[in-house]
Amino acid sequence: MFGLHKIHSKLLYKYMLSYLLMFFIPLVFMSVIIYQNSVVSLREGIEQSNIDKLNQVKNLTDDRMEELEKLAVRISYDHRLSPYMVNDGFYGKEAIEELNKYKANSSIIKELFLYYHGDTKIYSSNGSYSFKTFEQTYRFDQSEKKKISKALESNLPIVFPAESVTVKNNEKERLITYLHPTSRNTATPYGAVIYLIEESAITGSIKDILGDFQGNAYIFDENKNILTSNLNSIGKTDIKKLEKIDKSGVSSVNHKGNEYSVVSVKSEISGWTFVTVMPTDQFFSKVINLQKFLTLLLISIVLTGSGAAILLARNQYRPIHNLLDFITKNNHRVYDINNSNELETIQVTVAKVLKDHESLSEKMDIQAPFVRDQYLMRMLNGHLTDDNEINSLLDSLGIVMKSDQYFVVLVSFNKEFPQKREEIIRFLSFLTFNEATSYGVEVGYKDAIALIISIDQSVENSVGPRKIVPEIKCLLEKNFKFEPIISVGNLYYEKSKINRSFIEALAALENRFMNDRDSITYFEDISSRPERTIGYPKEEQIKFVQSLKQGDQIVAIETIKYMFESVANKELSVQMIKCLCFDIINTVLKVAVEIGLDDQTQDINRVVEFNSIGDLEKNLYPIIIDICNEVERRNENNNSKLCNEIISHINDNFSNYDLSLENIAQKFKLSTSYLSRFLKEQTGVTFTQYVWHLRIEEVKRLLAETDETIKNIVLKAGYIDVANFTRKFKKTEGVTPGQYRNLYASRNNQTQPNLENDKHFRG
Known part of the structure; x- marks a missing residue:
């Protein structure tokens, strides 16, 4: 399949065998574990669920019996129910009403009676009865009647199992009789409270708690007598076998060839045992169904998995074979491939790749500052003109700038402090203020550091250059004890125009002789000096000169265009306009000569022969572009020369x-x-x-x-x-x-x- 039959590799067969083992061994173990855990868990869950339900029945029954016990205690201490009060002709009626109130306290009481030793009457919520009347109203079985009469003199509470009792209307009801002795601060009781409890009240609560339970439920007293039962379709179970169950939990009994699951819970309070009986097949029906399902599922997995394991193994070997071919053809450092295991060869190659990747990551971390500085220099030199591209590069380098205004500050070094130069450069590489951030980079000329500062103007009481720059100056004086020479460009609202502010800052630095040596020079202050300009603003001329020296074509053409527009918009004579045009020509030529580009003045005859401002502007553009290109070329040559000298020095030493x-x-x-x-x-x-x-x-x-x-x-x-x-x-x-x-x-x-x-x- 897929040409693999032509490959004679032991690894292929080992791979196929391993896939079979990898499939079947975990499958067998997991199947056994899942089978056992799921069945056992489900079985335990079913058992615990039934135990919990039976515990609810027990707790409910215990609570109700405790209520009856408390009622008996309260009756024994109730002065209105003393022997004197119940026999008194005047207070007897009040005592009967009080008994009626006690009866209403429990929903399971059919009737409540009060008996005093030696008395010929028995008292209930309906009035007093003679014993004969009581026996006629509630006709118990003869043997049961004797037990109840004897129990009236008992010192301990006694519960009689549910029996069919004929009531006065010849209606038979199954009642549970509960006798509780009454005593008042003495160990010897002086009477008893008799409760007649409807069996249906107990069995009804059992049915409500057990829900759709289809088995039998029993309540045994401490003597293993059945107090009450709830019999369903399975018939009456062998009681003798149930009576032998002493421990709480789940067990099984066999009755007439059928196996039954028995759940029993014993009350620590009353000593009663609560038992449910259900056919085991019905009790664990969910377990049996799960066993059948898991068996069928396992068989289907084994049948389909046998073929799938082999097919998967062969398909998975194909990439290994292709990868091995690729490594063999392209990795010249692989030795003895024929004698090596294919996976080992791949492992060695991957390890080498990971090692190279780790080394590359380390190199990237080391080179991150260089990339950042290079990117900032590209922004300053005007090589990036698209704000979207700039923002994307900022994000990739982790450079966070405010989003409103930008300007450039140049901090020139004082030659008297060369030992602090490196410290100052590191200090200025990144500064933060409340509403501004600053990123510094050494420009490599003018012996200065350029700071790109961004301001967030959305904050109230936002700051500007005239607040931030003095703070920078104070920080330098405080930390390094030296007075910097600072020049500041104008504010711009686009990142792509940061290079204009940089050129303005350079221009301000060259014109700092107008201020004190330790002062801060703002480019915008150049235009505010008391000098009268006739045609175009002086600061634009300074900016134009600096853009030519930096080789920035965009700013140079943009500035000279503005200068010509300023001249054209002024109401000047033709002679004055010509003088201003020649002044612009002279400015271009002076810059060309100053930076050593004398060859750019050869076309001066063509430039000076102009008939309009538009002609002159059109003729100057090629010269400006040539000057800027030549400046960039010389910068590259200077860099190349410097690089060769440095490399040569490193190679020699x-x-x-x-x-x-x-x-x-x-x-x-x-x-x-x-x-x-x-x-x-x-x-x-x-x-x-x-x-x-x-x-x-x-x-x-x-x-x-x-x-x-x-x-x-x-x-x-x-x-x-x-x-x-x-x-x-x-x-x-x-x-x-x-x-x-x-x-x-x-x-x-x-x-x-x-x-x-x-x-x-x-x-």
């Missing part, structure tokens, strides 16, 4: 153990953070990764070409801690330096005989 990013930064007059980011941008790897690559390649070369000790080789490569280098070498190469040398030697030994045989054959 990588074996020095004291080679560090700080030393190189000091040599090339750069900060370590900027140098680190610069190297990452230019080479694609960090300084540590680049130096490690040079050193490990040198170690591998010396291991293969020389017989020097590993310790000397490691020391020559620039490492002092040999043990630490060995661990890192094994993590990178998968083997220790000693194993690498042996592996390289074994490869040479395998190759040399082949060369000798070739020579001998050719000879």
Whole structure:
């Protein structure tokens, strides 16, 4: 199937066998466990449910009997029911009414009687009776009558089983007789309270609690006499067998060849035993049905699973086979594949992938600050113009900016504090205020750090640059004891225009000579200086010059367009407009000469020959674009030259153990953070990764070409801690330096005989 019949692999057959075992062994165990647990659990649940119901019957019966006992005690202490009061002609009626109230306290009492020793009468809620009248009204069986008469003189409560009693209307009722002696602060009773209880009141409550129970229910007293019973369709069970049941729980009895399940509960209060009897098949009908269902289900699973296990095993082996082919063709570091188990080969490869993934994650964590700084520089240089793209990149880098206003602050270093340079850069990399956040990045020129500050204007009493910037200045003076030179760009409402604020901040920094050295220069203040402008705002000219120096085409064209519009909108003479146009031309040429772009002035004749402002604007655009492109090209060349010098220095000195990013930064007059980011941008790897690559390649070369000790080789490569280098070498190469040398030697030994045989054959 699927071409696997052409593959002769023991793993395939082992795989098929393992799938069969994996299917059947758990299936057998789980089937037995599930079968036993489900049946036992269901059986226990059924038993416990019946026990709980029977306990409810017991508790209800105990509660009612306790009520009757309490009634008897209350009657014995009721002064209105004393022998004198009940026999008194005047108070006797009140006593009878009191008995009627006691009778109403219990719903199971058919009638209540009060008897005093030596008295010829018996008293009830309906009045007093002579014994003869009582016997005529309630005609008990002769033997039962004698038992009741004898029990009237008893010192203990006595309950007589339910019997059929003929009442005065010749109606027969099954009644339970309960006699409770009455005493008042003495151990010797002076009378008794007689309760006639309807059996239906007891059996009715049993039926209500047991619900759709179809068996028999019995209540035995402490002498194993049946007090009452509720018989259903199964007929009367062998009572003698039931009388032998002493413990609470579930048991079984056999009666006339049929097995019955018996549930019994004994009351600790009354000593009575409550018993239910039900045919076992009916009692455990749900268990029997579950057993049949599980048996059929198991058979069907075994029949279908046998074929499915084999088919699944073969289908699952196909990806392993394909993956093994892929590894064999693409992984050149796999050795002895034919002698290895396919799964072991895959395991080794996956382990290598996971190891590489872990290493990549570590590299990403290390490179995260470089990516952040590079992204912030792209924003400052105007390389990102779409707000949606900017927001997406911000989210991916975890940079949170407020959503209303943005501006850029330049903090220029004081040359007198080089030792605090790195600390200041780290301090300014991220700052938070109540309504603003600030992200700092070293720009690499002007010896300054650019802070991109975002403000949330939705908060009441929101702040602006003139409140936030002095706070930054105070923080620097407080923490580093130095007075910064700060310039501030204007506010913008779009992230894509942050580069404009950056150019304005650069322009303000160049024009700071108008202020004190330690003052804060705001770009917006440049236009407010008491200088009279004729054509266009002075700050726009400054911004235009700075955009050309930065090579920002978008801002440069946008600014010069605004300058021409300002000139055109002013009511000036033609001569004055021409002078202003020549001033703009002169500004462009001065910038070109200042930054060393003399070749951009060759087309000056074509530029100065213009008939309108539109012609001049159109002719200047190509020159502006050429200047910006040339600035970017020179920046790239300068970066490339600087990178070559730094790389050359690292290549020449990588074996020095004291080679560090700080030393190189000091040599090339750069900060370590900027140098680190610069190297990452230019080479694609960090300084540590680049130096490690040079050193490990040198170690591998010396291991293969020389017989020097590993310790000397490691020391020559620039490492002092040999043990630490060995661990890192094994993590990178998968083997220790000693194993690498042996592996390289074994490869040479395998190759040399082949060369000798070739020579001998050719000879």
